[in-house]
Amino acid sequence: QKEVEQNSGPLSVPEGAIASLNCTYSDRGSQSFFWYRQYSGKSPELIMSIYSNGDKEDGRFTAQLNKASQYVSLLIRDSQPSDSATYLCAWGGGGADGLTFGKGTHLIIQP
Amino acid sequence: DVKVTQSSRYLVKRTGEKVFLECVQDMDHENMFWYRQDPGLGLRLIYFSYDVKMKEKGDIPEGYSVSREKKERFSLILESASTNQTSMYLCASWDRGYEQYFGPGTRLTVT
Numbered sequence: 001q002k003e004v005e006q007n008s009g010p011l012s013v014p015e016g017a018i019a020s021l022n023c024t025y026s027d028r029g030s031q032s033f034f035w036y037r038q039y040s041g042k043s044p045e046l047i048m049s050i051y052s053n054g055d056k057e058d059g060r061f062t063a064q065l066n067k068a069s070q071y072v073s074l075l076i077r078d079s080q081p082s083d084s085a086t087y088l089c090a091w092g093g094g095g096a097d098g099l100t101f102g103k104g105t106h107l108i109i110q111p
Numbered sequence: 112d113v114k115v116t117q118s119s120r121y122l123v124k125r126t127g128e129k130v131f132l133e134c135v136q137d138m139d140h141e142n143m144f145w146y147r148q149d150p151g152l153g154l155r156l157i158y159f160s161y162d163v164k165m166k167e168k169g170d171i172p173e174g175y176s177v178s179r180e181k182k183e184r185f186s187l188i189l190e191s192a193s194t195n196q197t198s199m200y201l202c203a204s205w206d207r208g209y210e211q212y213f214g215p216g217t218r219l220t221v222t
Contacts, residue, residue, distance in 0.1 A: 008151075034210050041200055043213040044154075080174075088154070096161040097169065098144050098205050103153035 004089055004102035012108045019076040026070070032092040033065055033072045034099065037085045044088055048074060061083050076089035079109045114138075115204050115214035118182075123220045129190040132217050134202030142205040143168075143185040145177060147198040154201065160185055192221045 003026040013019040021035075032051050036044035047062040050056045056063045062075040072091070073093065076083055086106050089100040118133035145157040146169075156169030158177040166177050170212065174196060178186045189196055202214040 032208060032210075041218075043216045046210045049210055092208065096142060096157055097156065097167065098142060098174075098203070099211050101154045103151075111159070 004091060004100050006089055006102035006105050008103060009106040010108050011105055012110055013079050015079060015081060015109055015111050017079055019079045019083065019107055019109070021074040021075065021076075021087050021089075021107065022071060023102055024071045024102070025089075025091045027091070027093050027100075028067070028070065030091040030093050032065075032099075033063070034090045034092075035061075035063060035072075035074045036088040036090065036101075037087045038088060038104065076107075081109045081111055083107065084109045114132065115202060115212050117202050117214040117217050119202075120215060121218050121220075123222065124189075124192050125222055127138055128189075128192050128221075130192050130219065130221075132187040132189075132200055132202075132206075132219070134185045134187070134214055135183050136185075136204035136212070137183065138204060138206065138212070139182065140204040140206050141182070142207055143179065144203040145175075145185065145187045146201045146203065146213070147171070147196075149198050157185060157187065192219075194221050197221045202210050 005024045035045040035048040058063040060077045064073045086104040088104045090101045115136045144159045146154045160179040175186045198219045203211040205211045
């Protein structure tokens with residue numbers, strides 16, 4: 001069974017610090033990996049995608065993928081209170097049933 | 112810019128009513144999905160469709176049905192609403208191999 005494991009949190013980080021979110025997945029054949037942000041009462045929105053091993057940076061966000069160890073992480077630099085949300089990781093295995101989502105990590109940025 | 116729209120943001124229905132939730136995407140995606148999301152349970156796949164008139168059960172199809180008569184439209188039907196179907200319902204569209212795009216969600220309350 002396809003699985004994604006995330007620490008549900010809450011993860012509390014002071015404003016201005018680096019927030020580190022982690023995710024492990026079960027399928028070695030996974031090809032694509034994503035991080036979504038979800039504010040309370042809203043739908044998930046994509047913030048990062050990564051397809052190959054290594055780091056991918058976009059503004060304050062860096063996604064890291066290690067396929068050998070089957071984990072993907074998200075770093076948020078200079079954390080802001082507006083980053084407080086639930087972060088979902090997801091991976092795509094190529095099947096028609098779409099992405100497999102983790103349950104999310106609740107991140108709180110403390111002013 | 113991909114757009115996924117859902118027919119209602121908030122809906123209140125009575126037990127036993129038939130409920131229709133509609134989703135429309137404008138990116139010509141073949142794959143569309145219906146999820147429900149409840150606190151602590153994450154996203155749970157109800158049904159998905161990979162082509163017009165084609166549908167597949169997800170993880171929790173009981174009490175639901177779907178219809179896809181046109182490529183851009185995917186409808187979720189609650190044949191006889193029950194209180195345990197009170198939830199946030201999310202539709203998503205997928206360009207296979209890449210990210211899924213979510214609609215704004217429908218908060219359904221069944222009383």
